[in-house]
Amino acid sequence: xxxxxxxxxxxxxxxxxxxxxxxxxxxxxxxxxxxxxxxxxxxxxxxxxxxxxxxxxxxxxxxxxxxxxxxxxxxxxxxxxxxxxxxxxxxxxxxxxxxxxxxxxxxxxxxxxxxxxxxxxxxxxxxxxxxxxxxxxxxxxxxxxxxxxxxxxxxxxxxxxxxxxxxxxxxxxxxxxxxxxxxxxxxxxxxxxxxxxxxxxxxxxxxxxxxxxxxxxxxxxxxxxxxxxxxxxxxxxxxxxxxxxxxxxxxxxxxxxxxxxxxxxxxxxxxxx
Numbered sequence: 001x002x003x004x005x006x007x008x009x010x011x012x013x014x015x016x017x018x019x020x021x022x023x024x025x026x027x028x029x030x031x032x033x034x035x036x037x038x039x040x041x042x043x044x045x046x047x048x049x050x051x052x053x054x055x056x057x058x059x060x061x062x063x064x065x066x067x068x069x070x071x072x073x074x075x076x077x078x079x080x081x082x083x084x085x086x087x088x089x090x091x092x093x094x095x096x097x098x099x100x101x102x103x104x105x106x107x108x109x110x111x112x113x114x115x116x117x118x119x120x121x122x123x124x125x126x127x128x129x130x131x132x133x134x135x136x137x138x139x140x141x142x143x144x145x146x147x148x149x150x151x152x153x154x155x156x157x158x159x160x161x162x163x164x165x166x167x168x169x170x171x172x173x174x175x176x177x178x179x180x181x182x183x184x185x186x187x188x189x190x191x192x193x194x195x196x197x198x199x200x201x202x203x204x205x206x207x208x209x210x211x212x213x214x215x216x217x218x219x220x221x222x223x224x225x226x227x228x229x230x231x232x233x234x235x236x237x238x239x240x241x242x243x244x245x246x247x248x249x250x251x252x253x254x255x256x257x258x259x260x261x262x263x264x265x266x267x268x269x270x271x272x273x
Contacts, residue, residue, distance in 0.1 A: 029244065030130040032118070038241070042134050045240045046233065064228045072221035076161040079220045083155075083213055095214035102177030102208040106184055110136060124191075131241050132187040135234040139183035140176055142229055147171040156216040175218040178226030179233075181205035186234030190242075205230075 029038055053061070100106070110133045117125035152173035153163040163170070185205035189198030209223040218226075 030123070030126050035130065035134075038130070039134050039137065041244070042237050042240055043138065046138060046236055049236055068221050068225045068228070071224050072161065072219070076219040076221055079213060080155045080161075080216065083216060092215055095211035098207050099177055099211040099215065099217075101184075101204055102175075102179075102181035102212075106136065106180055110184070127241070127245065128188065128191040131191065131238050132184050132234075134241075135183040135187045135230075135237040136180050138237065139179040139230040139233045142233060143174050143176040143179040143226060144171075146174055146225075146229075147176070150174075152219075152222070154217055155219055161219060172218055173222045174225035174229055175209065175212050175222045176226065177212050178205070178209045178218070178223045179230035181208035182227045182230030183234040183237075184230075186231045187238050190235060190238035 101109070110129055114126060114129035114133060117123075117129055148171075149166055150173045151165040151168040151170045153159050153165070153170045154172045157163070164173075182202070182205045185198075185201035188201040192198055192201075205227075209227060212218045212223055213220065
């Protein structure tokens with residue numbers, strides 16, 4: 001699966017390299033040693049984003065929350081029981097492989113895409129994989145925080161749909177795989193000028209969500225919540241970084257250097273804004 005992810009990364013890098021106008025030639029913020037600073041800037045921007053929401057944005061957020069709640073009440077039990085009735089070992093194995101696009105396979109894809117585009121000197125493609133990687137990291141972090149707070153059990157535990165134990169080891173809500181897959185898809189779609197590429201990216205992300213249902217790792221509402229979370233984060237990261245590449249804002253710089261003395265040694269981190 002990881003080999004295929006690397007091959008897919010190389011293919012997507014080739015397809016997407018000419019898909020958008022080139023960013024400013026003076027922008028070098030996607031270079032490897034500057035990624036920690038860019039990640040820090042994007043984290044701050046993401047946290048501050050709700051403060052600038054319009055009434056329409058809040059309405060959309062409310063609609064998403066309502067959809068997740070509705071899925072929990074109407075679909076969670078029914079869909080899980082349908083999965084149980086149609087269970088087949090070969091389907092589970094396929095689902096586990098597909099789900100890797102929202103896990104380790106997706107990380108290989110991002111890494112191969114970033115390194116390949118950097119080596120080839122394709123700045124547009126490198127910007128795409130930079131945003132995809134940051135969006136993935138933030139989506140995973142956000143999903144993990146909610147998982148810890150919610151503490152929902154997985155369908156495979158057979159404890160029903162309302163087994164929530166906050167701050168326990170239960171981590172069903174939301175789906176981290178779905179959050180990662182849709183963060184990747186929204187970042188790719190945000191950079192691509194082709195609707196077909198965007199449709200393919202979202203289609204693959206949707207398959208990841210379905211795969212997590214098939215393996216009974218998540219309920220329908222878990223996957224839907226992860227979908228909304230990942231999509232929102234991916235779109236925000238692309239918007240913020242595209243603005244920055246056009247000179248709209250500063251970037252933090254983080255450097256790490258070894259320090260030592262007669263009685264101490266370690267690393268010093270410097271952050272410049």
